[in-house]
Each structure stands twice: as C-alpha cells, then as structure tokens.
Amino acid sequence: MSHVSSQPAHGQSPLRTVQVLGGGSAGSSTHVRSLAAGLVARGVRVTVCAPVEVAHVYGFADVGAQHVTVPRSSDPGSVAALRVACADADLVHAHGLHAALRASLALSGRTTPLVVTWHTRSHAEGARAHLLRLLERRVARAASVVLGTSSDLVERARVRGARDAR
Template identity: 50%
Template sequence: MADGTSQERAGNPARLRAVLVLGTAAGGVGVHVRSLARGLAARGVAVTVAGPAAAEEHFGFAGTGARFAPVEISAGPRPVDRAAVRALREACADAHVVHAHGLRAGLAAAAAIGRRPGRPGRTPLVLTLHNAVLASGPKGVLARVMEGRAVRAADVVLGASSDLVDRARALGAVDARLGPVGAPPPAARRDGRSVRAELGGGERPVVLAVGRLAPQKAYPVLLDAAAAWKTRAEVPLVVIAGDGPLRDALQGRIDAEDLPVRLLGHRDDVADLFAAADIAVLPSRWEARCLVAQEALAMGVPLVSTAVGGIPELVGDAAVLVDYGDAEALAEAVAALLDDPGRRASLAEAGRAQALTWPDEDDTVAQVLSVYEEPGPR
C-alpha cells in the first residue's frame, strides 16, 4: 500500500515512513498506538506519532523510537479545525502511509492528505475504528455523517471488533477487515495484599472497574449494583480506576447514598489493582476488544461484563456475561461469584487459557505492517 515504496526504499529498505494519528490523550487507543509505534520502530519503520501534546505526556511515544508531532485535534462531533489540519499536513508531508486511529483522527488525516470519498490520493490512508458512534440527537446525526466520510476516504478500514467491520462495510468502505488490538501483557509491580491495604478495604472482597468516567461505561448501573451489595454480610469494596466528566456526579451519588465505592482517579498501576481484585466488572454500553477485559482474563481475574459489541467474541466462555443496563443481573452475577470460590478459580483458569488464543503484540504489529506494504492506493 505504501506509495512509491519499491523505488524510494531501494537504497534503504528499512525506511518505510508511517504516520500514526490519534485524537485522544487517554484510554485504550493510546495504549494500542504506543504498542504499534514501538513494534514498527523495532522493525525499522520510521514512525511519527501525531496527536495532542497531552497524549505524549501520558503515553511517552518518543520513548518507543518514534518521533512525536503535536497536533491538537479537537474532541467532539464538529468539523476538524484548520490549524490541526495544517499541522498534520506538515507531519505527513513525506509519509509513505498514514494510519489514523478513531473517527476524529481519520477526518483530520483525510483532510491533511487531500483524501475524500471516491477521490484517490498519493498517500494511502488506513483507518482503525476503535469505538462505535453512540451519540443520539443532532450530535449523533452529525457524528454518523462524519463517520461515513472518514470510512469512505480510507483505503483500508480496520475494525477492532466484527460489528465495527460490518458497520464500515455498510457505510461504503472500499476494504474493511477485522484488526485485532493486541496489548503488552500486564505485569503487577506489587503484591495484591499491599495494594488491598492501600485501598483501605481490610479483608473485604474487592470488585474492580477500570475505565473513563463517561456515559459509555455505564457506571451508574454499577452504583445500582453496589447499593444491592450493602445488604451482604461481607460488603465488597468497589473501586473504579479512571477519570472523566462524570466524576462529580458519581461522587455525589456515592456520598449521598453511602455506597461502598471508591473513585481512584487516573492510575498508572492498573495491573497492581488487578492483582488485588477478587472480581473485575465491565458494565459498559458498548466495547470492542476492550483492553480492560483482556487484562482481567490474562491476569486470571474473574470478569463479569455486559454482552455488548466485541466482548462475547473476545471472552468466549471465560467470563460471565449479562445484559447491558440490568443492574439486578450484574449484582446477582457478582454476588454468585463472591459466594463460589470454586467458580472463581475455574474462571481464572479459563481466562488465562482464552488470553492465549488472542493475537499478541507482535502479531498485531505484523498484521498492520503487512497492510502498509500491500500494493499502492486505489
């Protein structure tokens, strides 16, 4: 796919030039892009990561062997601003391939390299879709229009789950494929007992949730479940690692209802938290190949999740799945596991086995590199 690769790389075959574009400074997208940048650079690709300055502060892309170019791609369903397009055009000036991650990044990249639906361009564009468009009302209408434009401007669309691939095809993608998101295996730095002591739960069971405090994650449903657990003889401590726009509202409800829940804010020791957890929960409205689910299963932490998006195909029979929005079912599933150590042990074993079936970080990098090196753009 990389335009001019055979001629321009003849004297120096190691210098395929790729620009990875992201429009967010948090979450699994940044983890994935950092993993790709490291793996591609290790294979001799000249990698530039373009995105918000806060993303570099959070993920340290420059430490992977990539160059970082600050481009402030605004959030939300509105047109990409011209300053971001100019900065991105400069970053992509000598790229053999541009790989955008997410809808906002895809729109900005398409504008920067002159790609439009049905209009070929010199520089190939790969778009990875990590999230579904969930907004409703006027914002949702605009977001879906922008989604279609981004998908149809790309040479290849990689979906992080099968439903995203189906959506891209329905929107007119020329080439849409499943693009599994591998992640480096988590490694705890501290033992679970010391982390539990820090959390202040004593010997109580620990139920862990990890993710941005945003509507998609459906944390109000988890708080409903936590209210039900208050009647248990041994009340579990629910800890939520992450930050976001709903923090004040969630904390207000926790205080008002005296719920056994702690908001931990952003943490860079998520693996340590998993080591301390008895159960992980994922109450989300939608997820693709959620890194939190991958980390929980890989570390042998029993997972209770909603059966949404790419979760069922990711976890198979190695997690307990409930319907989205059903707080009673979530509460009962967690309570049943807390009361059944044997079931927790079998899920831990099944989770580790399931994790071995997923593409790893090297597999993911190799797949992406093979896409880059396909014959040139349409």
C-alpha cells in the first residue's frame, strides 16, 4: 500500500482543497465538517464554500477550515465567487448536484480535479426530469470521480457518463 503525504516537500506549500456545499443538508454538511477536520489534521489547507447560515450551524472554522460565503444560487455572481475561491486549489470536492454544477462551471477551462459526492437521489417528473438528467450528465462528465453514498447512485453516475464512479 502506498502512502501519500499531504505534507509539502521542501519549499512547497501544503495541499489545498475546496469543499463546495449547496443547500447544506444535515448529512452533507456533517460529512464536510468531518472531512475538513481530518484534512486539516493532516496538514491540508481546507476552504469550505457554503451559504453563511450553513457555516454558522456547522462551524467549519472551528475545525480549522477557512469559510468563503457562496450563496446556493447558480447566478453568475455565485459562480464567480467559487471561481476565485478555487483559483489555487489542488482539488475541488462538491457535495450534491447543484453544488457540483456550480463547481464545474467555476472550474471551466481549468485542469483542477473535481470530485463530486452525490449524497441523495434527486427526483423529478415531466420536463423537470429531462432537465435533471441533463444536469446529472453535465456533472458526471465534468467530474474526475463521482462518489455515491449508495450503489444506486454510483450506477446512476455511470449511466450518466461518469469516467470513474465509486
């Protein structure tokens, strides 16, 4: 088993990850807080992009992460704020479909790896179902890796064109 250290080689800065949350459901927000705490403990610089109310409830700064306020909306201002926050990231990890869509737009034209976690299955009917499939396809194809919290979400990501789904 190989060991990858997050400690920088001589003269290099520590690795930096950006965690992107959308609406901040309890499950994904708790997950991000846990990830941030573990990464910070290993010397990784962590930035959490989330609405201000989510950051207050989950206390990302309390575990050593930097918080950047990014509203849940997909308007150009939110995407621009994410683009700035991700400027020097070594990896961006988006949690949920909408956060992943915004992150993929913010990373457009960049080579920064995007990891996406699908925490829950979205459901829609009619025209909204078609739009949902398009969004899922866009996100699945933009991601370096799609992680699903269940086997049906992993399979859904594969069907939508994910290069690597686990």
